[in-house]
Amino acid sequence: MSFYKLFEFLRDLNRNNNKEWMDNHRKQYHEVRDFYIEWLNQMDIKLAQIDPEYSPTTGKQAINRINNNLLFHPNKPVYKDHFGAGLDKEKGKGDFYIHIGINESFVAGGFYKPEKKKLDSIRAAIDYNGDEFKKILNKKSFKDTFGGLMEEEKLKTSPKGYSQDHEHIELLRNKSFAVMHSLTQKEIMQDDFQDKLIDIYKEMLPFRKYLNHAVTV
Incomplete structure (x- = not known):
């Protein structure tokens, strides 16, 4: 098989x-x-x-x-x-x-359209320490792998409780905090496919840890 x-x-x-x-x-x-x-x-x-x-x-x-x-x-x-x-x-x-x-084939991680409680927790973490999150997102290898956050849907204004001039307002407007890396069928059928996924997992790990910490603390 x-x-x-x-x-x-x-x-x-x-x-x-x-x-x-x-x-x-x-x-x-x-x-x-x-x-x-x-x-x-x-x-x-x-x-x-x-x-x-x-x-x-x-x-x-x-x-x-x-x-x-x-x-x-x-x-x-x-x-x-x-x-x-x-x-x-x-x-x-x-x-x-x-x-x-x-x-389509891809690997993804994070929170895609999370429930309100989780979304509020992620926004609170960004409000508290958004610089750390930005550092993860702006890392060159991370951007090369994922491009950036999946931004299919964003608020047009600021979330409740946050000002329009918040230093991290563009992040706070997101309704999803997830990233994705597309895969081709040719890549999937290669002998080193698992090794490729391990590399992607490692690159995604700080991003996922930040978000998981946000929703569990």
């Missing part, structure tokens, strides 16, 4: 996105899923070796369901076009998310 087979399965599923097809190809799905779970188990061991504060997360704990939630999103296809998984999982904290899909 390989990532080539995983992509092949996802392409077939995307062309036949219905329960009947999935039921007829359940064995193939489980073979691909089991391969990915074992690959995640290997990543879990390697990340635990480089990060003393890493929260062990088995592949079964990490992997997301392939079914879309049609209760809340009835217009979505029955099945996703990707396998998603979150390593370094700990309740209340942001994980290290790996997204392997036919339309």
